[in-house]
Amino acid sequence: MMLKRFYSSGLILLLVFLASSLSVPARASFPEFTELVEKxxxxxxxxQVDVVRWGRTAGRSGGSGFIVDDEGYILTNHHVIDNGSKVTVKLFNGREFEAEVVGSDANTDVALLKIEPGKQKLNPLKLGTSEVLKVGEWVLAFGAPFNLEQTVTAGIVSAKGRGEVGSQYVPFIQTDVAINRGNSGGPLINLEGEVVGINSMIFNPMVSSGLSFSIPIDLVNNVRQQLLESGVVNRGYLGVQFGPVDQDKADAFGLKEVGGSLVTRIYPDSAAEKAKLQEGDVVVAVDGKPVRKAQDLPYYIGQKMPGDKAQLKIVRNGKERDVEAVLTDGAGRIVSVDNGSNQLGIRVQALRDDLQEAYGVRHGVVVSEVMDKSPAAEAGIQNGDIIQKLHRTPIRSMDDYQAALADLPERGKVAVLVVRPGRGSDFLVIQL
Incomplete structure (x- = not known):
C-alpha cells in the first residue's frame, strides 16, 4: 500500500514537472506586449464625424487615428472623414479638439488632419518602414472598434502586396489581427513600436474571418507629403487596361515564367500610346523593379508624378525590350472604388478573374458596400451585386463605370442592370 502511494506520488510529481518544463518554451515564444501598449x-x-450625405445630416460616424508630430498632425483613413461636416478628435486623456482636414486621398484611403493642441503635450508615434516587414512578424492594431476606445489586438503579418483586394494603388498588408468597424484609421504597430501601416478594412464586415488589411506606411508617407504640400495627390498615368498572367498566358505570350501585367487595352492619346505600347505586351518591370503581379503595375506608376519617365521592360512576341513612357496627369481618369460613388451611395470594385468564374459572368463591377439609406439602398441594391449597365452605359470595366457616373443626372430616375449570383439579372431603378 505504501509502495503504491509512493509510485503514485512520484508519477504525479513527474507529470507536473514535465508539464511545467514543456510549457516554458511555449510561454517564452510569445512576446510581451504590455510595455509596448503603454508606449x-x-x-x-x-x-467622431458629423456626416452629411445627399445634402442631409446623416448622423455621426467614428473611427481612429494617430498623432504623427508635435504640431498636431494626425493620420487616418479617407473613408473615416468622408462626407464629414465636422471632425472631432479625442485624445488619450479625454480632451477633444475640432480637426481641420488638411487633405484626403480616396484612391489610397489616406487622410491628414490637423488640430491646434495649444499647451497640450502630444505624443507622436515613430513611423517605421513597411518595406522590411516580413510575413510571420508580430504586429498590433490600435483603435476604437464599435466606439470601444483604446482597444488593442495582436496577430501576425499573413501576406504583403495584396493589390487585388481594394484600390489598385495600394499593395495592402494582410494580417490576422482582429479589427472591426471603428478600427479604421488606427495604426498597425511592429514590436519596435513603429507604425508600419494604417488599418483600413476587413475582408467581410459580416463575418470574423481573420483577414484584415492595412495600408503600408511607405505609401502613406508619400501621400502625406503631397497632402502637406498641396492638399491633393497627383499621380502619373500610363493609360492602359491590364490583367493577370497565368500559366496558359505565359506560354502563349512566350514568357519564361508566370508573372507580369498583360496589356489588354491602350487608351487614345495616352502615355502608353505615345510610347508605342501594344495590346499583348507584358510589362515585367518598371524602373528596374519586377512586376510579379498585375497589380504591381498601377502601384509603381501611381508612385510617380505627371511628366516623370517610366522605364518599362516588356515582353513582346517572346522577346524582351525596353520602352520609355512619359507619364501624363491621371486626374479625373483614375480607377477608384470610391470616386463619385457617393451620388449613388455605393462602393464598387473590379470584377476579377476569380469572381468571374464564381459568378459566371464576364463583365461588370461588383458592389462592395451599400451605404445605409442611400439611393442605391432604397432601390434594393445589395453587396455582391454585379452592375452591368448604368444609365444606358454598358459597364465592362471600372473605366466604364467612372464614365457612367460622370454622365449621371443630378436628379431623376436611373436604371441599373444588376446580376445577382444565383438569382439572375434585373433592372433596378435608383431615384437620385
Missing part, C-alpha cells in the same frame, strides 16, 4: 496608446486618437 503607443497615448498617441492613438478616436475620431
Amino acid at each position: 503607443v496608446q497615448p498617441s492613438v486618437v478616436s475620431i
